[in-house]
Amino acid sequence: MSHVDTEVRPSNFIRSIIDEDLASGKHSAVHTRFPPEPNGFLHIGHAKSICLNFGIAQDYQGQCNLRFDDTNPEKEDIDYVHSIQNDVQWLGFQWSGDIRYSSNYFDQLHQYAVELITKGLAYVCFLNAEQTREYRGTLKEPGKNSPYRDTTPEENLALFEKMRNGEFKEGECALRAKIDMASPFMCMRDPIIYRVRFAHHHQTGDKWCIYPMYDFTHCISDAIENISHSLCTLEFQDNRRLYDWVLDHLDDFQSPSRTRQYEFSRLNLEYTLMSKRKLNDLVAHNIVSGWDDARMPTIAGFRRRGYTAASIREFCKRIGVTKQENMIEVAMLDACIREELNEHAPRAMAVINPVKVVIENYPENQVETVQAPIHPSNEDMGKRPLSFGRELYIDADDFREEANKKFKRLVQGKEVRLRNAYVIKAERCDKDADGNVTTIYCTYDDETLGKNPSDGRKVKGVIHWVEATTAKPAEFRLYERLFNDANPAAAESVDEVLNPQSLTVKHGFVEAGLVNAEVEKAYQFEREGYFCADNKDSTKDHLVFNLTVPLRDTFA
Known part of the structure; x- marks a missing residue:
């Protein structure tokens, strides 16, 4: 499927890669995916990834899958699944086909793990967590081989079957890929690809007591779904080597057009946690x-x-x-x-710090309707009715008994315009025992509704208000x-x-x-x-x- 431009869009290195892949014939269509783990609500950083993955699929007339990376059932919840779906749709995007889950592929993932074991590329290791860390080495020192690394494929197949059958405790053993304990990349030092977890899963129930790790699951899920461009944030850059290693060693994924991973910088926003x-x-x-x-x-x-x-x-x-x-x-x-x-x-009016205004020369028990624009620069949005009466609320910060010329609001003895209504003049005020103003007594000019005063008075200030008897708390x-x-x-x-x-x-x-x-x-x-x-x-x-x-x- 070719890319049809409908508008000029800013390019970036990912779009350049896609353009080259389409031009060379490496891919005939663009297929991306958004793969959140359902262990919390999505944040603004995920919005960047959503807009990138779904936006690219839209622009290139391709597809984008929504796939839940649900390989860690202890921290996941179906409520998070629902919230993520709502967020994607609210942002204005729709995934291709049905919602997908990594758990949809648990049977296949298990078979691919068996394939690696059969090829001598994975083994069941009984080192505990502390020993595993010790054997892994450091960034400066290579790791050393697990004593279980050279177990035969036949023995590992039997042990892996026991893992699946629940015959080992959590943490007692794990299935590890056999790669290179001297690799400069820590993720390639025989990473764990399956571990034992006796946890109920929100999609598969209690069918499994072994669960695949993200790095093993993600690349295979991409390949199964024929994802053309797997877009991840930069923290997965080193893991791309493991992504490729897994697919390189599985017979089903040897096509030259198979999925590739590309990394971009995550969103870091001031004053914001992204974890x-x-x-x-x-x-x-x-x-x-x-x-x-x-x-x-x-x-x-x-x-x-x-x-x-x-x-x-x-x-x-x-x-x-x-x-x-x-x-x-x-x-x-x-x-x-x-x-x-x-x-x-x-537009609307609200008074957040209210103080009462009484317009003494306004008729008692009368409430009239004045018109105000819904938007000051868009007449098509129309007008809204406002009630106006003898008693109003204004913001307490909009009144002072005395003030300098910079104060453009209501001052005792001076005038101010009520937005969309009349000019009023503050005459006096009541205060409580602490000196706080409780009521401001004013007069109004009934000739000033909806227009500037015609008698030459300079009314510089405009304040907002609400009518007291109809206002809503x-x-x-x-x-x-x-x-x-x-x-x-x-x-x-x-x-x-x-x-x-x-x-x-x-x-x-x-x-x-x-x-x-x-x-x-x-x-x-x-x-x-x-x-x-x-x-x-x-x-x-x-x-x-x-x-x-x-x-x-x-x-x-």
Whole structure:
């Protein structure tokens, strides 16, 4: 299948390899795969891999498989399987054919292990974990052969059968590939390819008590599925030698067009952990509320916070694909979502730190309707009705009894415009015993609705508000970075770099129409930031809004 360009796309070294393979006839079609282990939720680093693998398949009119690398049942869960499927589809991609599992190939993998044993290329080793490490050697010293390395194929076949039948304890023995204990690459020093695990598997149940290792499984699964280009992150670069060694020594995979592995740099993002193990620790120790906590760098967390699939795809496009490791500024991700929401997010008004305003010359018990644009620069989005009455809420920070000329909001004795409504003037205020303003008494000019004052008064400030009798109470979750350090992975303990201010909860009010706010859909709360209704906790009776991103980069 040939590549048909529909738009000019940025090239990279992987696309250059694919172009050469198609031009030379090495491959007639492109077939990629995304192979996550179902031991946690996917994070923003996986999004880069998803966009690369599925994006390449789309662009080259090829196929991309979703295959779960489920060879470690003790750490895996069917809930993770479901979350990964949801994340891939939410990002805008669809896998080719049925979902695949490495466990689909357990029978074949077992037979390929038997083939290696029969060829004298694998043996059952009874060294314990500590002995195995000792025999492996170091980066400077070669390893030494296991005393079980020269067991005959016949004996190893019998021992491997006993492993399969559950006649050995966990850790008592393992099947190892016989390669080279003096190799400069540690992964080639007779790596373990099967181990004993008495664990229930979410796909195969209790059929197996031996499970293949990732490096043995992955290459064979790729080959079985006729993957043309197996794209991995750089930490698998050395393991490519084992990937090729396994396929080189199995009779079924000797085609010159068989799968090859290519590595690209993983995503390293400031202020972000990219280790599923460390992210799991945050969940397990209740530092966050779950994998989908809006502070987590998981795709589910970003979705809950109001990020869009398009903004994450755009971010992955901007950072590109290279072989060079680097740290990406988190401001780039924020810019992607901010740019999209600025253009597409509907506007609304919310008061997060409310203080009451009473307009003394406005008729009592009267509530009128004023019109406001849903988006200030997109008339096609239409208008929304706002209630306006004698009592309002404004933000407490928008009022001062005295202020200098730089303060463009409400000052006692001066005027300010209420957005999309009237000009008001602060006359006096009430305070509580601690000196906090509780009520601001104002007057309004009924000739100023929806237009600039015509009497020459200069009203420089504009503030947001909500009408008190129709406003809906709301909880606001304000987020900052989860970590104070740009490289939290380098810390000895995450406790050292956790930001105690990563979540602040406020209670205020929103305009009445937001009672029907769609979860995960971001609104620009004017002069506050972008917020979305929480997809787990927000209901019509208890509105909860998560901060998606501030209007500007306040974390810099």
